[in-house]
Amino acid sequence: MKKRTVFANLLAPLLFSVFLLSACNPYERPLTVGAAPWPSFEFLFLAEQLGYLPETQYSLFELPSSTSVIQAFQTGKLDVAFLSLDEVLTLVALGINLKIVTVIDQSVGGDALLVKPEIKTLQDLKWRSIGYENKAAGALLLDETFTLSGLNNQTIQLVEVKQSEAKDVYMQGNIDGLIVREPEKQQLLALGARELLNSSVLQQRITHLIVVRDDIFVSKEQQITHLLKQYYQAYHYYLSNEKDAITTMAVRLQVYPYLLEASFKGTFFIKPKDALMRLSGSPSNIELQANQLSQFMTEKNMLGKIPNNFKSIITTRILERVIYE
């Protein structure tokens, strides 16, 4: 009888360890993170440049446009994506499971409608062509343009122009207006483009977020937390060493530092504690904002299927850890 218990005592842990072993894979892939150019997003790449993010744990993808980011996130190539709320809603509508872990900033003029210098008003755009990025926040601004000018897609020729293509397209001169965001906005302004409209006027504020794929959220929580911490760490570096940080960031974006400095003026950075405020509560600020935006986007046929519960895609857990640990 005693022998039997010894066997049981030995067998149970053995079987358990077999179970454990089959449950987890010891090899940890690096966390894939992607972002398109946008001033506030640059802190991510600044953090990388400062060596805050070890290569073995984080793989950063420098994508040229939000469309690329959405596509990459959609296809599972990214674990973490830096996106605007409308872009996130688009993904949610597509049935992608994700979690919003923090709010980064609001566009306060960072997105704008730029036109050739000869075009003075919105009405001048009638029968002209406007380039914009369909899946990105620019769509909101286009909608605002239509609202304000009374023009519609019948009277304006719409052309899909990705963020990275904007400069080339403008220089070719084939398109009359372009909806762009920083830092391309500053580049075009520098080339003489005229700003007719920017995000500061929008009722639906363009809010930028960091989202994480739902399936890795639990298992890579630690890594995500660390990523955010380092991201905010880089932001602090920017605050305390602005010139150095700007220079570093400018190299990547291939813009002059002063233009980048100007670019930052079009963004309002939300600090972690404020971000937590926005994510907390029931309903939370972001939840309300998402509801409004989704409703709005649905109306404008920008979204197919309305997600009904936004609460489930918001988590404060990571941010709490970032702030309090």
Place this chain on the structure above:
Amino acid sequence: MNNINKLSLNILIPSILFLVFIFLQGSVFFLEYQHAQKKLYNEKAQYIKGIAGNLQTTLSNSLMRLEKAQAQNIVSVTALDQNFKTIAVVDHNQQIILSNTLRDKYMFAKLQLAHYDGKLLQQVIEKNEFIFQYNQLTQDLIVYAPLQMLSKGNSLNRKFNGLIFIRYSLTSAITELRYQALFSLIKIAVTLLVSLFVLIYIINRFIITPLIKLAKSSKISDLNYQIEVDQTGMGEIGSLQRTFAELANTVGKRIRALSASEQRWLYALSGARDGVWDWDIEQDCVYYSARWKEMIGFKKEEIEHDIEAWESRIHEDDLFSVLKEWQLHFSGKNSFFESTHRIRCHNGEYRWILSRGQTISWDIHGLPLRVIGTTADVSKYKQSQQNLSHQAQFDEVTQLPNRTQLLKHIEQENARAKHNDLHGAIIFIECHQYKTINDLLGHFKGDQLLHAVARRLEEAKTGPDFIAHLHGSEFVAILPDLHQNREHAAEMALAFSKKLDEKLKLAFNIDEEVIILSSAFGIELFPSQDTDADDLLRQSAMAMKFAKESQFSNISFFAKEIEQKIRARHIMQKQIHFGLENDEFSLYFQPRIDADGQLIGAEALSRWLHSAQGWINPAQFIPVAEDSGLILPLGDWVIKTAFEQLAKWQLLGLPETFTTLSINVSPKQLLQIGFSASIEHHLAQTKVDPKLIEIEITEDVLLTHKERVIDKLNQLRALGIRFAIDDFGTGYSSFSYLSVLPVSTLKIDQSFIANLMEDNNQQVIVSAIINMAQSLQLEVVAEGVESQAQLDFLIEQGCTQFQGYLVGTPMARQDFQTLLFKKQ
């Protein structure tokens, strides 16, 4: 090997399985891992080449249409794989046009791109060559793919071409592969361990435990009872258990039968009161049964377990025969060991045991390994057997050996005497009055008397003497090894008989009756040719009868000549004695001359004129005198008389030529303690010149008492007395003594001289003696010279002094004196 055998199957089987599995799995793992790595490489290489090809097309399209942003987009999207370390487009100036890392754009490729080899640019552009590399160290796949970037006027000027540089890292893939492999290995190992535990459990449950139980039940030593064997095992184990149970029961039955049979034997043995022993020769370990020990008065633990315990207790007289029995048995001559011998008991007494045994196992060389046997106490049988044997050999009344034994003894002694050349005697004794006493006082008293007689006879006997009782009052005494000389032996037998006669003449007290016995003795000497024991006994009986009838003596010899000789000797001794007392002896002097015929000395010789028998030959009375010791007074008388005579002659004026008066001294006389003193005494009394005295001794005396004789001679030599060796050449001469003895003269024995002229050998011997004497500066006297020829020869050889009938016969004192003083 033993240790492995003792290992539990519980450990052994899983261990072997584990080792085999580990080995096989390790090999499979290694091969699979190698294969997977190769496969990974091939796949990735194919993949990268595909990517590169794709990029060549898409980027070329975009760049030719000057859609640089589109091209960048392609690059960035393509690089959406963390393993792409670099995807860059480099133009002919080594400038990076496009890169997945925006920071690198418009930088110098050689500086900015890790692992980029700028030298290859030219080769790629010029030859439009696709280069694929694998950096083993960094595990990077590197591609240099040519890229057409601009078309200017449809020209294909390669100046505007560039290349796509791709660096794809396999590190993570390989690491993952490794992790996966390791993980699967661990999974398999754990699965294996679990399986092994299950196996151990199964082995334990269905094999080991039943086997242990089986082993335990097979340990049961007491097979007298039914053995309970657990028979619940499965399969072959169950069949083993059943077989064992069957075996155990069969063995049990057999053992019970065996123990019953053993008990029968034990009861039989204990009933027979026999001891059992079992000797393991190789180990020298002997099992002695309790009865064996009890037989000789020991308790169980008091005896060691070796053969020494037995052997050391065997009576020393029996040891040889016991060992011989063992030897006969071990050598195969006797198929059984059987020995009756005495063994020392606990209280020190000896007990007769009969031991029988048989070897029951042998080694390959045929040497015995184990012997088993029994021992019976045969003391009582032995005792009665001895009694019977005693009765057969001894007379019951006198406790003396009987006729049978006597005859046997005579036989032996007769044979022995022949061999030893020693004479012995058989004395037949009979007491005259016994028959009368027996009739008058009854048999009982008669027997008592015989017993008393026997004891007295026994008292008289010494050493090897043997006394037996025949019947009635007849006794026989055997005296072996008396003397070499038959007559001497007869004398000794006679003396012994007289001693017995004295003893038997003493009164016997038998139940307050005083009995005086007279006896007759018949003596026969042995050995005697052609006579057996019976003859000898009969002859001695005849001698006894003769003595019984004789009026003169109650002791008689069977050999009459002996009796007569002895009688004659006795008479002679008495007469010598008488002669000495009555001056019947006188001295005669035999002259000695030198080569010139001059009288130079004389030898004094004793002569006996018997009052009744006239002159008696010295050869007759000298040996008797010597044997009886009368030679001492006789010799003394000779010396004294010779000295006195010489003293008288000295007074008369002894001629100067007369230098020697020679006197014979017998060995007995010479060895006598007071001899020197008596010589000195006589010298002092007579005042003769010692230088004139020459004492003749024989060589024989030197044989036995050389040292004493030499001392004595030296003592007398100091007084001036000279010595001559008489009868030189006849004794057991050893010439070596001539150099140590203080002798001055050799007297050549007359036997050499007698045939001197006829026998050449004698001449040689005599010459040699003379020569030797001359060399040793000794005088030589030739005795027994009877002819002129002899004298001449001797003179020629250098002999200086002569004696013999030619010179002069022994003369009476007066005659010699006349001769001595005649010339004067």
